[in-house]
Amino acid sequence: MAENELQHVHTLLLQLQDVLREKFSLESEIEALPANLREKENALNIANSKYLELNEACLKAKQEATSNSIKYDDAVRARTDAEKMVEKISLQREYEALTKQIDEARVVENALLKARTASNALVEELTGKLEKQSEVCDSLKAEVEEERAKIDDLLAQKKAKISELDARCDEIRTEGVSDDIYAKFCRIVKNKSGLGITPIIQGQVCSGCHMILPMQFVNDVRLGTNTIEYCPYCSRILYYKEDEEAIDLTDFESEAGDDFFAGAISDEDLDNL
Numbered sequence: 001m002a003e004n005e006l007q008h009v010h011t012l013l014l015q016l017q018d019v020l021r022e023k024f025s026l027e028s029e030i031e032a033l034p035a036n037l038r039e040k041e042n043a044l045n046i047a048n049s050k051y052l053e054l055n056e057a058c059l060k061a062k063q064e065a066t067s068n069s070i071k072y073d074d075a076v077r078a079r080t081d082a083e084k085m086v087e088k089i090s091l092q093r094e095y096e097a098l099t100k101q102i103d104e105a106r107v108v109e110n111a112l113l114k115a116r117t118a119s120n121a122l123v124e125e126l127t128g129k130l131e132k133q134s135e136v137c138d139s140l141k142a143e144v145e146e147e148r149a150k151i152d153d154l155l156a157q158k159k160a161k162i163s164e165l166d167a168r169c170d171e172i173r174t175e176g177v178s179d180d181i182y183a184k185f186c187r188i189v190k191n192k193s194g195l196g197i198t199p200i201i202q203g204q205v206c207s208g209c210h211m212i213l214p215m216q217f218v219n220d221v222r223l224g225t226n227t228i229e230y231c232p233y234c235s236r237i238l239y240y241k242e243d244e245e246a247i248d249l250t251d252f253e254s255e256a257g258d259d260f261f262a263g264a265i266s267d268e269d270l271d272n273l
């Protein structure tokens, strides 16, 4: 690849970088969109379960109240029947037995009256709670539907914008970026915080990861003698800016030392980004 051709590719990649950053940012936003919806859906599910529990408790309480009511009516009947019999008996012994029976029936009747009152109160309480819970469920359901509609709307807008950005990428690519380089570059931009191509600064430092690069590698990049060069440390594509001055490098780190073989980043490395 001739130098000016390589520079042309670098220029195109810099343009692509801006477009890809915007695209990836939109994709992240799309991924984050349903989080709020999921939260509201969870709240609705919990509210619905609580409603079902309350409904079951309410039905049970109603059955209990009906049963208590029947038992109480039976008890009242038993007592009044016994009272009616009092008029018909003549023997004192029978009278005492019957009076005792009536007293006992009255105790049972009172107990059942209390039970009936308590179960009716429980039905009333649970019915009130059920109504309130039903309102909570309706309100949450409306929120979920509203959120869903909002998401659908935002999703459509963001997807439309992504389509525009894809078209812009295609335009730039046709000016001279191969499919292979484009695919690698997309991965780098995505995985390296939106910075896929970056200049060598201070004569020997990758401005993406701030590592000192081997001189031979820097020369290759500067002379454009090789194809596209990737930073051996961070995998970003590097280019050289002539106006950058070499400086004292003691502030920077070096992992590789002088023996480092420049430009040795494999496709596998890039795949593992």
Ligand SMILES: [Zn+2]
Residues within 6 Å of the ligand: 206, 207, 208, 209, 210, 211, 231, 232, 233, 234, 235, 236
């Ligand atoms: Zn680097």
